[in-house]
Amino acid sequence: MNPWVMFVLIASLGLGTTITFASSHWLLAWMGLEINTLAIIPLMAQQHHPRAVEATTKYFLTQAAAAALMLFAATSNAWTLGEWHIQHLSNPLTTTVIMIALGMKIGLAPTHLWLPEVLQGLDLTTGLILSTWQKLAPMTLIYQLGPNVNPNILVLIGLLSALIGGWGGLNQTQLRKILAYSSIAHMGWMMIVLKYCPELMLLNLMVYILMTSTAFITLKTVSATSINSLATMWTKTPTMVTIAMLTMLSLGGLPPLTGFMPKWMILQELTKQDLPTTATIMALAALLSLFFYLRLCYNMTLTSGPNTNNNKTPWRLTTTVVTPLPLVATLSLMLLPLTPAAMALLT
Incomplete structure (x- = not known):
């Protein structure tokens, strides 16, 4: 262009x-x-x-x-x-x-x-x-609209999005579809807490953008679009595969990575609002998402593709790293210790 x-x-x-x-x-x-x-x-x-x-x-x-x-x-x-x-x-x-x-x-x-x-x-x-x-x-408009929306509608949308985002990604082999269902699930987490603590929604949106940017830039750098292409990358670009693996686990909300912070705080807020059933369903939906992220990590680190490797040979790979990658990767993996500061800003 x-x-x-x-x-x-x-x-x-x-x-x-x-x-x-x-x-x-x-x-x-x-x-x-x-x-x-x-x-x-x-x-x-x-x-x-x-x-x-x-x-x-x-x-x-x-x-x-x-x-x-x-x-x-x-x-x-x-x-x-x-x-x-x-x-x-x-x-x-x-x-x-x-x-x-x-x-x-x-x-x-x-x-x-x-x-x-x-x-x-x-x-x-x-x-x-x-x-x-x-x-x-759209999220800016939803943030302004939040106080006027019926809380039951927001909870229903949030639960549906989290469950569908986790369930839909289970049988996918294409990385872009997996990231799409991941997006649906994360939007559900933001909607469920919008009525009770809008600042938490903004925090979750910021962390989601950091983690998704890291995932897309990493996959772009290694030219991977499917699970099979990731399985053959470990011997060629171990650093990039490590970043991709940790980013997927962070997207799933696994401690001690950054993605655990918003999920932890949202579950805590739902419990404070006397919604233990909702918090339990959201935690179970997070387990669904974590399963397909773990499946990606398993394919990246513990298997090698059984089919013919159609990827570029190592000496044809470009060695340039996209400039924002080190910054967004660090932020999407290591912000959990700043949780007390985030909580202080929100209260």
């Missing part, structure tokens, strides 16, 4: 997200989301491959439907109350419809079915943008 075109698209992504961040008006927020969507469409279709075009079409239709639903609900609210302000929503039906529309944009259950298929059709760089940057603007 032409560098100038790439610059315009990346700048448009930043502009759309910034507009949504700065907006207190539903029309302006909708406009920012639309700029965001239209900016990433050419990036998704740049491979000129039928799979990429299919993924781009699915993504566009889903995002357009979610944006139309959100605009319809916001217009209905303005018609009823004469108010376009984001936090002035008194109609429960309007609030629920906008919550469903924003959930569709980020891939929350039960409107999650598009995410694994779309992510599977993209390259790892565009998948990284879709899994991290594209979630910032």
Whole structure:
């Protein structure tokens, strides 16, 4: 792609997200989301491959439907109350419809079915943008919408997303689909605590972005897209495989890695709110996710692929490491000792 075109698209992504961040008006927020969507469409279709075009079409239709639903609900609210302000929503039906529309944009259950298929059709760089940057603007709106949403709806969405994200990833062999179901599960953890402690949702979002960025950049560096390709990497790039393995365990929430921190604090908050059953179900859902992360680690470290190795030979591998990788890898693996500082900031 032409560098100038790439610059315009990346700048448009930043502009759309910034507009949504700065907006207190539903029309302006909708406009920012639309700029965001239209900016990433050419990036998704740049491979000129039928799979990429299919993924781009699915993504566009889903995002357009979610944006139309959100605009319809916001217009209905303005018609009823004469108010376009984001936090002035008194109609429960309007609030629920906008919550469903924003959930569709980020891939929350039960409107999650598009995410694994779309992510599977993209390259790892565009998948990284879709899994991290594209979630910032809708999550900002969900954060502002949180106090007005029925807590039972948020708990139901959170439980469904965590269970489906764990269950759906069990039989996957493609790494991008596994990371898509991981995204669904993590979004569920954020939704379940949104009503009771919104700051914990922001902490979980920050940690999720760090861990997902590390996973995608590592897989991009070793050119791995399936479990079989990981199984042959141990003898070639042991350092990168070690980082990938620890990052997967951190995504699963295994102590003493960074990913344990938000799960621990969310379970503690649910217990404080007298929701022991919900906390138990979420912990069991985390075990489902941890199982397929452990399966990845097993394939990376304890097995070698039984089939022919079609990967690049070691002397053809580039030795350059993507610049942000050391920073995001360190943060996604070693932030657990800072938990008391995070708790102090949240209280």
